[in-house]
Amino acid sequence: MPVEIIQIKNLSVKYGEIEALSDVSFDIISGDYVGIVGPNGSGKSTLIKSILGLIPFEGKIIFQGETLSDFILKNNIGYLPQKMSFIDQRFPATAMEIVVSGLYCRKKFPKRVTKNDYKTAGEIMETLGISGLADRSIGKLSGGQQQRILLARALIHSPRLLILDEPTVALDPQSRDTFASIIKKLNSEHGVTILLVSHDSGSMGKYASKLLYLDRKVVFYGTFDNFCRSDEMTKYFGADQHIICHRH
Amino acid sequence: MEIFSQIYESLQYVFVQRAIIAGCFMALGCSFLGIFLVLRRFSLIGDGLAHVSFATVAIALLLQAQPMIVSIPLVAVASLIILSLNEKAKVYGDAAIGLVSSFGIALGVIIASTAGGFNVDLFSYLFGNILSVSSSEVWLTVFISLLVVLVTILFYHDLFAITFDEDYAHVSGIKVKTVNKILILLTSLIVVLGIKIVGTMLVSSLIILPAVSALQIVRSFKSAIALAGIFAVASVIIGIFISYLLNYPSGATIVMVNFIFFIGSFISGSLKK
Numbered sequence: 001m002p003v004e005i006i007q008i009k010n011l012s013v014k015y016g017e018i019e020a021l022s023d024v025s026f027d028i029i030s031g032d033y034v035g036i037v038g039p040n041g042s043g044k045s046t047l048i049k050s051i052l053g054l055i056p057f058e059g060k061i062i063f064q065g066e067t068l069s070d071f072i073l074k075n076n077i078g079y080l081p082q083k084m085s086f087i088d089q090r091f092p093a094t095a096m097e098i099v100v101s102g103l104y105c106r107k108k109f110p111k112r113v114t115k116n117d118y119k120t121a122g123e124i125m126e127t128l129g130i131s132g133l134a135d136r137s138i139g140k141l142s143g144g145q146q147q148r149i150l151l152a153r154a155l156i157h158s159p160r161l162l163i164l165d166e167p168t169v170a171l172d173p174q175s176r177d178t179f180a181s182i183i184k185k186l187n188s189e190h191g192v193t194i195l196l197v198s199h200d201s202g203s204m205g206k207y208a209s210k211l212l213y214l215d216r217k218v219v220f221y222g223t224f225d226n227f228c229r230s231d232e233m234t235k236y237f238g239a240d241q242h243i244i245c246h247r248h
Numbered sequence: 249m250e251i252f253s254q255i256y257e258s259l260q261y262v263f264v265q266r267a268i269i270a271g272c273f274m275a276l277g278c279s280f281l282g283i284f285l286v287l288r289r290f291s292l293i294g295d296g297l298a299h300v301s302f303a304t305v306a307i308a309l310l311l312q313a314q315p316m317i318v319s320i321p322l323v324a325v326a327s328l329i330i331l332s333l334n335e336k337a338k339v340y341g342d343a344a345i346g347l348v349s350s351f352g353i354a355l356g357v358i359i360a361s362t363a364g365g366f367n368v369d370l371f372s373y374l375f376g377n378i379l380s381v382s383s384s385e386v387w388l389t390v391f392i393s394l395l396v397v398l399v400t401i402l403f404y405h406d407l408f409a410i411t412f413d414e415d416y417a418h419v420s421g422i423k424v425k426t427v428n429k430i431l432i433l434l435t436s437l438i439v440v441l442g443i444k445i446v447g448t449m450l451v452s453s454l455i456i457l458p459a460v461s462a463l464q465i466v467r468s469f470k471s472a473i474a475l476a477g478i479f480a481v482a483s484v485i486i487g488i489f490i491s492y493l494l495n496y497p498s499g500a501t502i503v504m505v506n507f508i509f510f511i512g513s514f515i516s517g518s519l520k521k
Contacts, residue, residue, distance in 0.1 A: 052419050072421040079419045086413065091287065092463055092472040093412060101409050105420040111405035137467045153416070 003064070005030040005161055005193050006051065011059035013046050019216065020046040024059075026212065026221045030160070033187045033194040035208030037201040037244070042215045044197045045082060048165050051195075052079060075106055078159035080150055082166045082197075087146055089139040095149045096121055096134040102153035124152045128182065143170030147179070155186070162186065164196045180207055201244045211244070251493065258492045267378040267488050267498070270386045273393035274445055275454060275480035277438045280400045282459030282480075283473050284431060287411050289341065291459075293330060293432065294452035296345035297439040300326040300352035302448045304440075305373045306359040315373065316388060319440045326352070327436035331428060376447030376499040378488065389441050396434045403427060408469055446499035454480065457506040464510075464517030479509045 004027040011024040021043040028034055036044050050057040053068045063071035071077065099121040100113055125131045130148050133141060138149065147170055154162060164183070168176045184207050186192040198204055204211065205224050213220040213227075219236065220227055227233055228245035237244070258264045285291050301319050308318035326348055333344040360370050381389070400407065406427045409417035418424050435455070442451030458480035459472075466472045487502030 049415075052415070054415050054418060069421065072419065077419055079416060081413065081415060088287070090463055091412065092283075092466050093408075093469045094467060097408075097469055098412065101405070101412065101416075101420075104405055104409055104417075104422065107405065110402040113405065135467075 002029040004028065005032075005064055007060075007062045008051070009060040009062075011047070011050060011057055011061065013043070013050055013055065013057045021050070021057075021214075022217045024214075024218055026218055028193060028195065030193055031187075031191050033184070033207060033209045034196070034212055035201075035204035035210070036195065036197045036212045036214060037199070037204055038214035038219070040199070044214055045165055047214065048163055048195070048197055052077070052163065072105060075157045076160045077105075078102075078154035078157070078162040078192075080147075080154045080162070080164040080167050082169070087139055091137075091139045093138050094135050095125075095130070095138055095141065095145075098138050098149055099125060099134075099152045099156055102156035106157055121152070121156060124156045128152050128155075144172065144175040147171060147175075151179075151182070159192065161193045161195065164194070166197050166199060168198070168200070183207065205244060254493055255489050258489065263379050263381075264488065264492060266381050266383065266386045268485060270381045270389040270441075271378050271445055271484035271488060271502070272481045273390045274438065274441045275458070275484045276477050277393035277396035277434075278442065278454040279458040279462075279476035279480035280397055280473060281431070281435050281438060282455040282457075283462070283469075283476055284400075284407050284411050285435065285455060286459040286463065291456045292342060292345050292452065293327070293435055294439050294442075294455040296330060296349035296352075297323050297327055297436050298443060298448040298451040299349035299356075301440055301443050302370075302373065303352040303356035303359065305443065305448075306356040306363075306370055309369055310359055310363045316385065316440055316444065319443070320437060323436040323440050324433055327432045328429065331432050335425070335428075373443055374447050374449050375497060376443060376445050376450070378445045378484075378498045378502070379491070381444060385444060389445075392437050392441055396438055399430065399434060403430060407431065446502055450499050450503050453503045453506060457503070457510055458483070461506070461510040461513040464513040465520070479506065479513075483509055 006028040008027070009025050011021055012019065013021040024047065036047065038044050046055070049055045051061055061068065063076070096118065100117050103117050103120065104111055122131065122134070125134060128148050128151060130145065130152065133145055133149065138146065141149065147167065168179055171179060183194060183196065187194045196208065210222060211220060211224055211227050212218065220230070220233055224245070228241065234241050285293060301323050304319035304322040305315040307322070308315040311318065330344050330348050333339045333347065334341045339347065356370070406417070406422050409420060409422055410424055410427055414424055438455070439451055442454055446454055458476040461479050462472045462475035466475055483505035484502055487505045488498060490496060490505070491498040491501040
């Protein structure tokens with residue numbers, strides 16, 4: 001039986017007088033790979049920030065019957081933020097220090113990092129092919145390398161839900177494919193629920209099982225097949241529907 | 249060799265011993281907080297709070313009370329006001345600091361000019377004098393500095409996570425607002441200690457300079473804190489001796505030594521690249 005990992009009910013977000021999201025409601029089933037697409041300013045990042053409790057909102061977001069903070073405490077969320085531009089070039093931290101910080105959600109006050117934690121970090125870095133970067137300064141790495149370090153940080157505590165906000169923006173096409181297959185594998189082999197925001201609606205169909213098309217409200221939510229066969233969507237998108245459906 | 253015998257001789261004086269103990273502990277507290285404040289673009293908060301302490305010292309002198317005791321709670325409140333202006337009222341961080349700091353100076357000047365009679369005392373706090381620290385001030389400085397260092401160690405990982413990526417820290421279940429409050433309250437404590445040692449005009453340099461110097465060289469976070477601590481303590485000790493030997497003003501001399509460390513680190517950091 002499908003279990004909802006997130007239930008979003010009547011979510012609305014306002015920035016001053018401007019409504020960024022209006023009455024958004026949908027459920028995410030455990031094990032889904034949901035691609036969130038939509039034009040610039042359609043509220044994709046706002047939706048992610050609301051789910052993660054980073055901005056105030058109206059409505060309800062429930063995580064398997066629990067609040068966000070309880071859900072976080074059970075190591076359930078991994079998050080890869082939108083841009084690497086927030087990483088200061090001179091920030092004094094090694095890649096290893098950043099990856100280990102992904103385990104903080106397991107720690108109680110006063111947080112202490114053990115040898116075992118470093119071992120776990122070493123393992124996840126090896127899986128992602130970035131062991132060689134462990135002692136390098138985070139600010140001095142390339143965009144793609146930083147991205148994989150942050151992915152290691154998001155995965156180190158084996159979360160059940162992974163939220164990625166435009167993860168491939170800084171990557172070249174080859175790294176983009178590698179990255180996409182790592183995420184796909186997490187979903188298909190380890191059952192991790194994926195929520196991925198992308199401006200690249202064309203390639204989303206190759207990986208995601210469901211599509212959420214946002215334009216301040218939910219325009220479409222469902223499987224790709226339903227999207228591509230929907231007359232209503234053909235009316236809404238016209239020829240653009242084919243760009244999203246080109247996998248068929 | 250004469251210099252060493254003069255330094256040895258200076259160490260026999262109680263006022264020099266007090267200066268070194270108080271200065272070293274405070275420098276350590278400043279440098280621990282400095283790394284977090286500098287990396288979070290909050291380094292001028294020390295400057296703002298120091299200006300507020302100018303007003304609180306004026307209030308203390310008006311009430312004929314101990315300036316440090318009066319200043320600690322008042323500057324702590326001011327620090328929380330800066331934080332909440334920044335978070336809630338959506339005033340830019342630097343503007344919030346500017347707002348509170350100009351208010352502090354204006355209030356200090358008005359109190360001093362209307363009450364009269366203690367201008368000289370008040371203005372001695374502008375540049376401080378580490379060589380006139382009393383024994384009760386030494387104890388207070390040691391106690392508060394150790395508190396700052398201990399709390400920083402206990403919250404090290406929370407502070408590290410917030411400094412690198414505040415959003416991710418939140419998603420990791422860290423109480424970001426509470427940790428921010430702790431950081432800023434500790435800063436207010438250390439600033440009040442600093443006004444006696446280097447004065448309200450220069451205290452922020454003790455927070456900023458050792459941290460910025462260390463950041464030129466190191467790769468990991470823990471070594472940044474350790475190196476900032478070493479720079480801070482060394483500049484206090486060297487500064488006090490130079491000030492004693494050459495009869496220079498102590499606060500300004502300590503800051504100058506810190507600045508020389510910065511130049512050295514900057515050159516060494518540039519050469520490494």
